[in-house]
Amino acid sequence: EDQVTQSPEALRLQEGESSSLNCSYTVSGLRGLFWYRQDPGKGPEFLFTLYSAGEEKEKERLKATLTKKESFLHITAPKPEDSATYLCAVQAAGGTSYGKLTFGQGTILTVHP
Amino acid sequence: DAGVIQSPRHEVTEMGQEVTLRCKPISGHNSLFWYRQTMMRGLELLIYFNNNVPIDDSGMPEDRFSAKMPNASFSTLKIQPSEPRDSAVYFCASSPGGSTGNTIYFGEGSWLTVV
Numbered sequence: 001e002d003q004v005t006q007s008p009e010a011l012r013l014q015e016g017e018s019s020s021l022n023c024s025y026t027v028s029g030l031r032g033l034f035w036y037r038q039d040p041g042k043g044p045e046f047l048f049t050l051y052s053a054g055e056e057k058e059k060e061r062l063k064a065t066l067t068k069k070e071s072f073l074h075i076t077a078p079k080p081e082d083s084a085t086y087l088c089a090v091q092a093a094g095g096t097s098y099g100k101l102t103f104g105q106g107t108i109l110t111v112h113p
Numbered sequence: 114d115a116g117v118i119q120s121p122r123h124e125v126t127e128m129g130q131e132v133t134l135r136c137k138p139i140s141g142h143n144s145l146f147w148y149r150q151t152m153m154r155g156l157e158l159l160i161y162f163n164n165n166v167p168i169d170d171s172g173m174p175e176d177r178f179s180a181k182m183p184n185a186s187f188s189t190l191k192i193q194p195s196e197p198r199d200s201a202v203y204f205c206a207s208s209p210g211g212s213t214g215n216t217i218y219f220g221e222g223s224w225l226t227v228v
Contacts, residue, residue, distance in 0.1 A: 032215060034217070036219075042221060042222075043204055043206075043219035043220050044204075046218060046219075049215075087156070089156075100146065100158050100161050100169060101146075101158070102158075103155055104155070105155045
């Protein structure tokens with residue numbers, strides 16, 4: 001069974017204080033690892049897809065990296081508007097689970113001015 | 114482009130009543146997903162369709178839940194009869210599928226409260 005574990009559950013940062021969020025996963029053949037951002041009262045908003053170990057992707061202050069067992073979402077010099085819940089999900093290759101995402105519980109990020 | 118459209122956005126109903134949630138996926142997307150989000154269990158996949166055909170419904174909690182996709186632009190999730198433990202946010206999502214990409218895009222959700 002595919003599993004995703006995110007840590008920490010909650011993270012409080014001061015504006016400008018860089019940090020990282022962790023996503024550990026087990027999956028029977030990884031098709032893709034996804035990062036989403038979710039604001040209160042909204043649906044998850046797609047950020048990145050990573051497909052293979054060693055891959056990195058960047059968007060503004062965010063950079064996602066991937067190894068064979070985990071992914072990190074690095075946040076550089078965060079701003080209050082980066083406050084949200086960040087969700088990690090894996091998509092397995094093949095079988096009846098093809099296409100679906102298995103999500104972690106998320107990390108609630110709060111950035112104080 | 115319009116994203117995934119869900120209705121109603123909010124629903125409050127009494128226990129035992131039938132609830133129908135509706136979804137219009139992004140035009141051209143071949144895969145459609147229904148997820149449920151609660152504080153305790155996070156985001157859970159209920160069912161997903163590929164080319165209007167249900168592929169995996171192992172996440173549907175019990176026979177009170179049913180989902181249909183009569184055509185490529187519409188899907189429903191029905192709960193009958195509803196119970197207080199069904200209170201959650203229900204998300205519909207769609208994906209291009211196939212060789213055009215596997216990113217899944219979510220709607221804004223339907224917030225269901227069963228009293």
